[in-house]
Amino acid sequence: MKTHSEKIGLFQKIRDLRKNGLVALLLLLTLLLVANFVLQGVLMLILKTSTPLHTPISGSMEPTLNVGDLLIIQGGVTGESLYAHAGDGDIIIYRDPRDYDGIPIVHRAVDKYQVNGTWYIVTKGDANSIVDDWSWYGFPRGGTYNVAGCPESYVIGKVIFSFPHLGGILSKFDAPMVNLGIFVLSLRHFLIIILLMLLVYLELTGSKEEVKETQGPEKPNKDVETAN
Structure with missing residues (x-):
């Protein structure tokens, strides 16, 4: 029979797998979208046209x-x-x-x-x-x-x-425009920004959890125990 600490460790591993899987998926999607954007810039130079x-x-x-x-x-x-x-x-x-x-x-x-x-x-x-x-x-x-x-x-x-x-598949990410009030972005650029923000958020929240785990549980105040 598994102990309480073993169960906590198992749940933590599941959470880590979910988090790492989500981060990997978001990173892959971001790289694909950015790669498509960068590819067009490279093709413009190689093919000598603004419409490669x-x-x-x-x-x-x-x-x-x-x-x-x-x-x-x-x-x-x-x-x-x-x-x-x-x-x-x-x-x-x-x-x-x-x-x-x-x-x-x-x-x-x-x-x-x-x-x-x-x-x-x-x-x-x-x-x-x-x-x-x-x-x-x-x-x-x-x-x-x-x-x-x-x-x-x-x-x-x-x-x-x-x-x-x-081309029909890629155009679905370029044709729709997202109006942000000040800026108007294509759906592809908007998705890149959202995915990058999610990656940063997951990284920051993950770092905070790691710090808490490293510090361990709070130690009881000896002065309070003595007074009691």
């Missing part, structure tokens, strides 16, 4: 690319270096002429031409029946299709790799 990762939001490039895929974008490309050909041309990501600061377009480069030293890229979604024509936005026509392509200055980069469905 992108996720298609429409099915215009299906079946080659699907909504929710995570695309790796190589920046630093020029109109001259891009391969533009129907069916197997480079897939590029470029600023939408209708909304320059909006969500970029991901389409295939099917043709290109030069006007006054500037390259213009003609694009088309694999699922679309016609090429994109931006002549309404003041760009000159040219090339095989006699349409207005987007200028090379609008091109952010080209797709060099894709991970099916992964």
Whole structure:
């Protein structure tokens, strides 16, 4: 039969396991979220673009690319270096002429031409029946299709790799915004802060418990015992 002290020791071990398991889980989640954040910064430097990762939001490039895929974008490309050909041309990501600061377009480069030293890229979604024509936005026509392509200055980069469905998962942590009054954070950044605060709290409370255990029980006051 277990003694009272053995039972206390067993309960303490269970509490320690629960605490250590929780800390490990929180630490793992924090590392995953931070790693994703740091990875984007590293990719920006390596791939030479402020948009190293992108996720298609429409099915215009299906079946080659699907909504929710995570695309790796190589920046630093020029109109001259891009391969533009129907069916197997480079897939590029470029600023939408209708909304320059909006969500970029991901389409295939099917043709290109030069006007006054500037390259213009003609694009088309694999699922679309016609090429994109931006002549309404003041760009000159040219090339095989006699349409207005987007200028090379609008091109952010080209797709060099894709991970099916992964972008849709990550976007769930980025798209929702948490309004804290003074600051507005993405859900991912908000979770990082909360998890770090929990880790600090558990560490501090754990340290206090360890100090109490080290000090042991309070010794009785001898003067009080003598007086009694």
